[in-house]
Amino acid sequence: MSRINKIIKSLKAKNVSEYRIIETIEDDYQQFYDLQKLETVRRVSTTEEQVTIYVKTAEDGKTLMGEASFIVSHEESKANLEKLIDQAIYEASFIKNQEYSLVNGDKKKSMAYKPLAEDPFTILTKLAKIFFKESNEVARFNALELFFNDVTTHIVNSNGVDYKKRTYEINIEAIPSFYGEGIKTELYRMFEYNELNYDKAASDAKEAILDVYNRGKAVKLEGVNKANIILRDKDLFQLAFEVIDSLHYASVYNHSNLKKVGEALTSNKINIGLDANTKYDYFDNDGVRLSKCSVIEDGIVKSYYGNNRYACYIGEKPTGNLNKLTLSKGKKSVEAFKTKPYLEIYDMSGIQVDAYQNYLGGEVRLALYFDGKDIIPVSGFSFSANLQEAIDNMSLSKEVSNINNYSGAKFALIKDVAIN
Amino acid sequence: MNKFSPYLKQKKKLLKELVARLSEAYDFASVLATDVYSKNYMVDKKISSISPSSISEAGFVVRVYKDHKYYEYSFNEIKANSIDGIIFEIAKMVSENQGIEDLKATMITEEKLTKKFKRPTKGALYSDEEILAKLEEVVKIGASYDEAVINARASIEFAEFSKMYLSKDRDLEQFYTWINPRTFVLVGKDDNVKYAYDGFGTNDTDYAFSHLKESIKEVAKLALELCSATMPTPGKYTIITDPSITGLIAHEAFGHGTEMDQFVKDRAMGAEFVGKRVASKHVTMHDGAKACVSSASYFFDDEGTLAQDTVIIRKGILEKGICDAVSASILGVKPTGNGRRESYKHKAYTRMTNTFFDKKDKTLEEMIASVEYGYYIAITNNGMEDPKNWGIQCTALYGREIVNGKFSGKIVSPVVMSGYVIDLLESISMVAKDTFDIIGSGSCGKGYKEWVRVSDGGASIKAEVKIG
Numbered sequence: 039m040s041r042i043n044k045i046i047k048s049l050k051a052k053n054v055s056e057y058r059i060i061e062t063i064e065d066d067y068q069q070f071y072d073l074q075k076l077e078t079v080r081r082v083s084t085t086e087e088q089v090t091i092y093v094k095t096a097e098d099g100k101t102l103m104g105e106a107s108f109i110v111s112h113e114e115s116k117a118n119l120e121k122l123i124d125q126a127i128y129e130a131s132f133i134k135n136q137e138y139s140l141v142n143g144d145k146k147k148s149m150a151y152k153p154l155a156e157d158p159f160t161i162l163t164k165l166a167k168i169f170f171k172e173s174n175e176v177a178r179f180n181a182l183e184l185f186f187n188d189v190t191t192h193i194v195n196s197n198g199v200d201y202k203k204r205t206y207e208i209n210i211e212a213i214p215s216f217y218g219e220g221i222k223t224e225l226y227r228m229f230e231y232n233e234l235n236y237d238k239a240a241s242d243a244k245e246a247i248l249d250v251y252n253r254g255k256a257v258k259l260e261g262v263n264k265a266n267i268i269l270r271d272k273d274l275f276q277l278a279f280e281v282i283d284s285l286h287y288a289s290v291y292n293h294s295n296l297k298k299v300g301e302a303l304t305s306n307k308i309n310i311g312l313d314a315n316t317k318y319d320y321f322d323n324d325g326v327r328l329s330k331c332s333v334i335e336d337g338i339v340k341s342y343y344g345n346n347r348y349a350c351y352i353g354e355k356p357t358g359n360l361n362k363l364t365l366s367k368g369k370k371s372v373e374a375f376k377t378k379p380y381l382e383i384y385d386m387s388g389i390q391v392d393a394y395q396n397y398l399g400g401e402v403r404l405a406l407y408f409d410g411k412d413i414i415p416v417s418g419f420s421f422s423a424n425l426q427e428a429i430d431n432m433s434l435s436k437e438v439s440n441i442n443n444y445s446g447a448k449f450a451l452i453k454d455v456a457i458n
Numbered sequence: 459m460n461k462f463s464p465y466l467k468q469k470k471k472l473l474k475e476l477v478a479r480l481s482e483a484y485d486f487a488s489v490l491a492t493d494v495y496s497k498n499y500m501v502d503k504k505i506s507s508i509s510p511s512s513i514s515e516a517g518f519v520v521r522v523y524k525d526h527k528y529y530e531y532s533f534n535e536i537k538a539n540s541i542d543g544i545i546f547e548i549a550k551m552v553s554e555n556q557g558i559e560d561l562k563a564t565m566i567t568e569e570k571l572t573k574k575f576k577r578p579t580k581g582a583l584y585s586d587e588e589i590l591a592k593l594e595e596v597v598k599i600g601a602s603y604d605e606a607v608i609n610a611r612a613s614i615e616f617a618e619f620s621k622m623y624l625s626k627d628r629d630l631e632q633f634y635t636w637i638n639p640r641t642f643v644l645v646g647k648d649d650n651v652k653y654a655y656d657g658f659g660t661n662d663t664d665y666a667f668s669h670l671k672e673s674i675k676e677v678a679k680l681a682l683e684l685c686s687a688t689m690p691t692p693g694k695y696t697i698i699t700d701p702s703i704t705g706l707i708a709h710e711a712f713g714h715g716t717e718m719d720q721f722v723k724d725r726a727m728g729a730e731f732v733g734k735r736v737a738s739k740h741v742t743m744h745d746g747a748k749a750c751v752s753s754a755s756y757f758f759d760d761e762g763t764l765a766q767d768t769v770i771i772r773k774g775i776l777e778k779g780i781c782d783a784v785s786a787s788i789l790g791v792k793p794t795g796n797g798r799r800e801s802y803k804h805k806a807y808t809r810m811t812n813t814f815f816d817k818k819d820k821t822l823e824e825m826i827a828s829v830e831y832g833y834y835i836a837i838t839n840n841g842m843e844d845p846k847n848w849g850i851q852c853t854a855l856y857g858r859e860i861v862n863g864k865f866s867g868k869i870v871s872p873v874v875m876s877g878y879v880i881d882l883l884e885s886i887s888m889v890a891k892d893t894f895d896i897i898g899s900g901s902c903g904k905g906y907k908e909w910v911r912v913s914d915g916g917a918s919i920k921a922e923v924k925i926g
Contacts, residue, residue, distance in 0.1 A: 064803070066803075068805070069555070070805060072561050072723045073561065073723060073724065075559050075560055075561040075562075076555070076559065076560045076561060077528065077560070077561045077722075077784070077788075078527065078528040078529070078784070079527065079528070079529050079530070079551055079552075079555045080529070080530040080531070080532070080805060081530070081531050081547065081548075081551050082532040082533075082803045083531070083532070083533050083547065084532065084533060084535075084803065085534070085535070088510075105507070106508050107509050107510055108510060109510050109514055109516075111515065111516040111517060112516065112517075113535060128586070129508045129586050130508075132506075132508075132586055132587050132590050133506050133507060133508065133590075134506070135504075135505045135507075136504070157554070159551075159554045159555060160554075163558060166558075180723045180724050180725055181723040181725060211905060211907070213723070215724065215725070222724075222727075223846060224725060224846040224847070226906075228905070228906055228907075291504065292503075292504065292608070292609045293608045293609065293646075294609060294644050294651060294653075296651055387842035387844065387849060387850075387851035388840070388842045388851065390853055390872070392872055394652055394653055395652070395684075395687070395689075395872050396689075397874075399874055399926065400876075401849060401850075401851040401876035403844065403847070403849060418849070418878070420692070420851075420874065420876045420924065420926060422689070422692055422874065424689070456692050456926065457692075458693065458924060458925075458926045
C-alpha cells in the first residue's frame with residue numbers, strides 16, 4: 039500500500055472527513071565547483087507528505103473551520119500516524135476561522151516531463167563545461183553550483199482531487215570573476231531553466247563573462263545627479279511583482295490592498311498578469327487547476343488573484359498560486375530609449391521596491407552609462423524614485439524576454455531618476 | 459517535548475552501522491541526523507493558525523571523501539534492510555562523477571569526541587489553546603491601539619532542534635530550543651497604508667509572551683508615525699544606528715566578507731586583509747554560536763565542529779575569518795564551528811551565526827547630541843553582501859531626523875544605505891556603552907539561497923553613510 043493510501047486509511051479510521059495530503063518526492067543531483075574544479079557532489083533522495091486536517095465547529099449558529107498540519111518525513115507506524123492525526127485534530131479544534139470549501143476534484147490526472155536523453159550528472163557535467171568554455175585569461179567562473187531538481191508532487195484531498203505532476207528544473211548559480219591589472223571583481227548570477235537548452239546556457243555564460251568584464255572596467259559614476267535609467271527583465275519582474283503584491287485575495291480579505299478592482303493602478307496603459315510556469319505545472323498545492331490570470335489591464339485593476347482559501351473568503355474564483363509574471367510589451371525598441379543619455383542597469387545589490395512606502399531604488403553594481411557620446415561601464419552608485427511616478431512614466435520595450443518566471447518587455451525606461 | 463528526539467535515538471544504531479560500513483570503503487565518512495520540530499502559531503484580527511514552520515525537518519546526510527572530492531547523500535528513511543541501498547546509491551554517485559578535474563581537496567581530520575549537549579526551553583510550557591489565547595490578547599492590544607489600525611498580527615514560533623553527528627571519531631548529540639515571537643501592524647490613515655513590525659528571540663516562554671504585549675504597542679505607534687514619513691533626500695549623512703542596524707551592518711560588511719569558503723573560491727577581498735586595518739579603532743566584531751545565547755546558538759555545527767566565539771575584527775584590525783570544516787581542510791586552518799546547512803538536504807557552507815559589534819563608552823544621548831544633521835536609523839528590513847568588492851546595501855524601515863543634536867520630529871522611510879564597506883567602517887566615530895539585544899528572528903541567505911537562521915546586533919554606532 040502506498041504511503042498516501044496508508045495515511046488516508048488512518049484518517050478515515052479517525053473519522054476525519056476533510057483532509058488534504060501533498061506528497062513530494064525529490065530526486066536531486068548537485069555539483070559544486072570552486073575555481074572551475076569539482077569540490078563536492080551531492081544527491082538528495084527523499085519522500086515526505088504534508089497532511090492537513092480540517093475540523094468544523096459551530097459557535098453562535100455559525101459554522102467555523104480550523105485546520106492543522108503535520109509532516110510525515112519517513113514511513114510511520116500505524117500507531118504513530120494515528121497519534122499525529124489526533125494531535126492535528128486537537129490543534130484544529132482551537133482554530134475558529136471562517137468556513138470555506140476545499141477544492142473539488144476533476145478527473146484524476148498525472149503528467150510528467152518527457153524523459154531526457156542523458157542522465158542528470160552527465161547533463162550537469164556538460165553544463166559546467168559549457169560555462170567554463172567561456173572563460174578566458176581575465177575572466178572565469180570562480181564558483182559554479184549546478185542543481186538538477188526532479189520533483190514529483192502528488193496531491194489528494196477529501197473532495198476528489200487526485201493530481202500528480204513530475205517536473206524538473208535546472209538551476210545554476212554562477213560567479214563570473216574578473217582579473218585585471220590591480221582589479222579583481224565579480225558578479226552574482228542565478229540561472230533557472232525549466233527546460234534543458236545547452237545553447238541558452240552557453241549564451242547566458244557568455245553574457246555573464248561579458249558583464250563581469252565590464253564590471254572590471256567600470257569606473258565610479260561621478261557628477262550625475264539625475265538620469266534616465268533602463269531596467270532589464272530580472273529587475274522588471276521584481277518591480278511588477280511587488281506592484282501587484284497587494285492585490286492578492288489575502289490582502290483584500292485583510293483590507294491591506296492598495297487598490298480596488300476598477301481603480302487605476304497607474305496612468306500607464308500597461309498589462310500585468312500571472313500564469314503557470316510550464317504546462318506540467320497544472321495545479322497548485324490546494325488542487326486548483328491553473329490558468330492565465332489578468333490582474334492589470336491598461337493600467338486598471340482588472341481582478342485580484344490568489345489561492346482557494348482567500349478566494350472563498352471574499353467570494354471570488356480561485357486563480358491558484360501562479361508563479362510566472364507576465365508584463366505587456368511596448369511599441370518602441372530599446373534603441374529608441376538610447377538616443378539620449380541613459381544608465382542601463384545590469385546588476386544591483388537587490389532592487390528595492392516597496393509599494394506601501396512608495397519607493398523604488400537600490401545600489402547598482404554594474405551599469406552602462408551613455409553620456410551622449412560614449413558608453414562607459416560604471417559602478418558604485420544608487421538610484422531612488424517615487425514608485426508611483428516611476429510606473430506612471432515607465433516606457434516598455436517592444437523586445438521581449440522569456441525567463442523562468444517572467445515573460446514580457448525586456449527593457450523599461452524610467453526618466454529623471456535621482457542618482458546618488 | 460522539550461527533550462532530544464526519540465526518533466533519532468531509535469535510529470542511532472543503524473546510523474552507526476552505516477558509518478562503520480562507509481568508513482571501510484571511503485577515507486572519511488560521517489552522518490548528520492536532524493529532527494527539528496517547529497510550530498508556528500499566528501493570530502490576527504480575522505484568522506488564526508497552527509502550522510509546522512518552514513524549518514521543520516527530519517532526515518540524514520552522509521558525507522564521504524574519496525579521491526580528493528567530497529560526496530554527500532541526503533535521505534529521510536533508514537531501516538535495517540535499506541542500508542545496502544544507501545551504500546549502493548553513494549557508490550553510484552561516486553562512479554558517475556569520475557574523470558572530472560577536481561580541486562584536490564584535502565580530507566577533514568577530526569579529534570575523538572563523544573558528548574551530549576542540552577539547552578531546553580525555560581519558563582512554563584503552554585498548551586496550544588493557551589498559546590492561541592495569549593496571542594489573541596496581544597492582537598486585541600494592537601487592534602484597539604488606534605482606529606486607524608487595519609490589522610494587527612502576533613505570532614510565535616517554537617523550535618526544538620535535535621541533531622546527532624556520527625563519524626569514526628565523533629559521537630555528538632545536541633538538543634536546544636528557540637522561540638521567535640513576532641508582531642505586525644497595518645494602519646490606514648489619510649490615504650496612506652503603512653506597516654511596521656518587530657521580531658525578537660528568546661528561549662524563555664514567559665519572557666516571550668510578556669514582551670509581545672509591549673512589542674505590539676510599539677509597532678502600532680510606529681506604523682501610525684510612518685503615515686507621515688517622507689522619502690529621504692539622497693545624500694551622505696551622519697547616522698546613529700539602533701542595535702538591529704548595527705547588527706545588519708556587521709553582518710553584511712564583514713560577516714559575509716570573512717566567510718572563508720569564499721576564500722577558497724577567491725571570492726573575498728577579506729583574504730588579503732587579515733592583520734590589516736579595515737575599520738576604525740572603535741570596532742570589535744564577533745561571530746559565534748558560543749558568543750551569546752541567541753537564535754544561532756548551538757553546541758556543534760552541521761559538520762560536528764564545536765561552537766566557538768570568533769573575534770573577526772579587534773579594534774579595527776581584521777583578525778580572522780569564520781570557516782566550515784571542508785574549507786578549513788582545503789585552506790589548512792582550523793574550522794570555527796560555522797559549517798551550517800539550510801537543512802539536511804543542502805550542502806554545508808561557512809555561515810554566520812550570532813554576529814555583533816562590542817559595546818564601548820558613549821551614551822546614546824551623547825551620540826545623538828553630537829550630530830549636527832543626520833538620522834537615527836532603525837529596524838532592519840534587508841541587506842546584501844558583496845564580499846569581493848566590499849559594496850554594501852542595508853535597508854532600514856525608518857530614520858528619525860536629527861537637527862543640532864535633537865530629534866526634529868520628522869521621520870523618513872524606507873532608508874536604503876549603500877557604499878563601500880571600508881569607508882563606512884572607518885567612519886565609525888562613536889560606539890554606545892548601552893547593553894544591546896542580539897536579535898535573531900530573521901534568516902540569512904548566501905547569495906539568494908541557502909537560508910539559515912542568524913542573529914545580529916551591537917551597540918549603537920555613529921557613522922557616515924550614503925542614503926538613497
